[in-house]
Amino acid sequence: MEAETEPGQTCRSPACLPIGPRRHRPPAAAGCQRRRFPFDGPRERRESEEETRVTTTWITICDTCKRDDWAARGVEDTDGERLARLVEAAAAGTGIRTRRTACLMGCDHSCNVAIQAPGKLAYTLGRFEPDETAAEGIVAYARGHAASETGQVPYREWPQAVKGHFVTRHPPLPETEAAE
Incomplete structure (x- = not known):
């Protein structure tokens, strides 16, 4: 039997066998305390x-x-303004923050958005129609990004509305400046 870990949960059984970054296999009667959770992989308990x-x-x-x-x-409003209003409405109450910018310099791929968080992979997505389906897909992907420790969302969890819309992926910035 394989199981996944709920965010913040750590198996306390010394008999549990990790079989990958997201899964483990508890031996029979091992007393495994991990519960199944379909969205996110394990996160180790952190002390500080x-x-x-x-x-x-x-x-x-x-x-x-x-x-x-x-x-x-x-139309008077730009497609970006229309998409921004829809994304802002879809993100309301989710914990995902939104902001607007004058240009992401991806004009050949408009409409464009960036999904970012400190210490995580960042993504630029484009070629969106300014409609509710796109806005809801963007916010759903951002929620997966927020739930992921690294910012990487497994492909099987991508909303259909973002598939085919990825333009770039950027590694996280270093947390400290390199010593000179």
């Missing part, structure tokens, strides 16, 4: 406050993005 700090995942939305047919549609 610094290690247990909570990081906020941000969605940065380019509000100047204009899709190729923007002028022909004769």
Whole structure:
């Protein structure tokens, strides 16, 4: 039997056998205390406050993005402004923060967003239609990013609305400056 760990849970049984970063196999009658949790892998219990700090995942939305047919549609708001309003509404009450920026310099891939958090992988996603489906998918992916210790969300957990929309992935910045 394999099991996954709920965030913040650590198996206390010395007989448990880890079989990967997300799974373990408790021997029969080992007294395993891990519970099944389908969304996130194990997180080891941390002793210091610094290690247990909570990081906020941000969605940065380019509000100047204009899709190729923007002028022909004769709409006043940019596609980025429309997407920003929808993402902000979808993120309300989720713990995911949003902010707008004047340009993410991904004009060939508009509409663009960035998903970031301190100490985690960051992603730029683009080619979104400014609609509710895209906004909900972006926020759902950001929630997975927030729940992940590294910012990497397993592909099987990606919302359909973000598949095919990844433009770049950036490693986290170093936490301390390199000694000179």
